[in-house]
Amino acid sequence: ASLQETYVRTRTASAELFRRAADVLPGSNTRSVLHFNPYPLYMASGHGATLKDVDGNTYVDLVGEFSAGLYGHSDPVIMQAVRDALEGGVVLAAPTRLEIELASLISARFPSVERLRFCNSGTEANILALMTAIAVTGRKRVLAFKGAYHGGVLTFPPDGNPLNIPLDVTLANYNDVAGTEEMIRQAGKDLAAVIVEPILGAAGNIPATQEFMQMLRRASSECGALLIFDEVKTSRTGRGGMQGQFGVFPDLTTLGKYIGGGLACGAFGGSADIMARFDPGAPGGLKHAGTFNNNVCTMAAGIAGLSQVFTAERADEFLATTDGFRKGLNALCAERGVAMQFSGLGSMFTMHFTGRTITGPADLPSHSRSLSQLFHMFALLRGVLVAGRGDFFISLPTSDAQMQTVRETVDDFIRVYGNLI
Numbered sequence: 434a435s436l437q438e439t440y441v442r443t444r445t446a447s448a449e450l451f452r453r454a455a456d457v458l459p460g461s462n463t464r465s466v467l468h469f470n471p472y473p474l475y476m477a478s479g480h481g482a483t484l485k486d487v488d489g490n491t492y493v494d495l496v497g498e499f500s501a502g503l504y505g506h507s508d509p510v511i512m513q514a515v516r517d518a519l520e521g522g523v524v525l526a527a528p529t530r531l532e533i534e535l536a537s538l539i540s541a542r543f544p545s546v547e548r549l550r551f552c553n554s555g556t557e558a559n560i561l562a563l564m565t566a567i568a569v570t571g572r573k574r575v576l577a578f579k580g581a582y583h584g585g586v587l588t589f590p591p592d593g594n595p596l597n598i599p600l601d602v603t604l605a606n607y608n609d610v611a612g613t614e615e616m617i618r619q620a621g622k623d624l625a626a627v628i629v630e631p632i633l634g635a636a637g638n639i640p641a642t643q644e645f646m647q648m649l650r651r652a653s654s655e656c657g658a659l660l661i662f663d664e665v666k667t668s669r670t671g672r673g674g675m676q677g678q679f680g681v682f683p684d685l686t687t688l689g690k691y692i693g694g695g696l697a698c699g700a701f702g703g704s705a706d707i708m709a710r711f712d713p714g715a716p717g718g719l720k721h722a723g724t725f726n727n728n729v730c731t732m733a734a735g736i737a738g739l740s741q742v743f744t745a746e747r748a749d750e751f752l753a754t755t756d757g758f759r760k761g762l763n764a765l766c767a768e769r770g771v772a773m774q775f776s777g778l779g780s781m782f783t784m785h786f787t788g789r790t791i792t793g794p795a796d797l798p799s800h801s802r803s804l805s806q807l808f809h810m811f812a813l814l815r816g817v818l819v820a821g822r823g824d825f826f827i828s829l830p831t832s833d834a835q836m837q838t839v840r841e842t843v844d845d846f847i848r849v850y851g852n853l854i
């Protein structure tokens with residue numbers, strides 16, 4: 434309670450905007466995930482890995498736009514690319530050179546993505562990938578995983594969402610090799626697609642095992658279903674995403690978040706053969722339109738990001754340093770003797786309050802969420818902002834001093850609240 438009192442006393446400008454928002458936005462809200470009690474922070478600006486709220490408080494930004502903020506705020510190279518693009522007109526109602534360049538950069542990073550198409554969000558990319566699988570296989574059923582988040586209208590229990598698009602979905606348990614294989618076999622010729630996040634993100638950044646991913650590849654192929662990797666978030670792990678890490682490649686990949694340089698973006702793609710169905714000349718060809726799919730700002734920002742900032746070498750180096758940091762936090766928890774850990778990989782990880790191995794959402798203790806919320810408020814008041822559910826996303830411009838602040842905040846939290854953990 435005292436943390437919230439301090440929050441209310443010191444975040445009055447945010448409170449005022451929250452009140453005003455209620456007149457036009459239901460529950461003052463247009464992005465459910467950003468709400469927390471008593472009211473969320475309203476941000477005024479961001480630079481590098483630092484956010485400034487409307488009351489003038491600054492934060493080390495570890496929300497990182499839930500991974501879209503890989504480049505941090507106002508990266509100079511990306512800003513210049515967008516400025517240059519704006520000079521030449523924004524909505525040109527025609528293909529441009531830029532989309533070829535961004536597609537080539539993505540395809541070079543993700544060799545399984547021989548051909549791709551752009552859209553405006555990760556949600557759209559997943560819907561389009563699923564619809565592609567349904568059209569290509571002539572089947573209807575989709576196998577997904579409990580706790581998966583594939584976008585605003587593709588959210589599966591435990592969180593669920595009554596607004597989900599009405600797909601015929603069967604849910605399996607993440608990392609359950611034998612159980613999932615059996616479900617795929619049973620679905621057999623009804624199964625159009627298996628869709629999986631190589632790290633189960635919103636459920637707490639829980640990585641898949643190699644064995645699980647290999648089984649999904651084998652079992653999908655055997656039953657003729659398309660395997661879709663949702664790498665909207667995980668594509669930031671190393672130069673080729675998690676498919677590169679595992680050496681297991683899907684039929685279709687979906688991307689988004691940072692792939693458009695931090696502007697609204699989505700993409701889906703796969704083998705030339707599957708994607709040829711989108712050829713306007715193909716008999717029974719698939720149609721996919723979207724006014725802003727190839728908008729020049731996103732294309733230019735994405736090109737600058739991948740070619741000059743998050744290069745393949747930088748991606749690998751960033752994975753190594755950020756995963757070293759995550760492991761350091763785990764070592765700290767072990768040293769302090771608390772049942773606490775940070776699961777995930779590299780620059781995306783989640784704080785959990787259990788000492789046991791986490792292979793799926795069922796391994797997470799029920800008190801974990803309330804302790805994550807406590808940490809969220811505790812850290813926020815010290816100028817470290819993580820997602821309310823305990824997710825950390827490190828962005829490229831985060832300095833060593835900021836990383837040190839994060840580590841000290843975790844350590845202080847353990848010191849103050851260790852008895853609750």
Ligand code: PLP
Pocket residue numbers: 499553554555556557559582583584585630634635663664665666689690698699
């Ligand atoms: N897929 C995953 C794994 C995600 O984490 C998200 C967003 O958080 C999406 C898809 C949806 O992307 P967007 O928010 O751009 O629609």
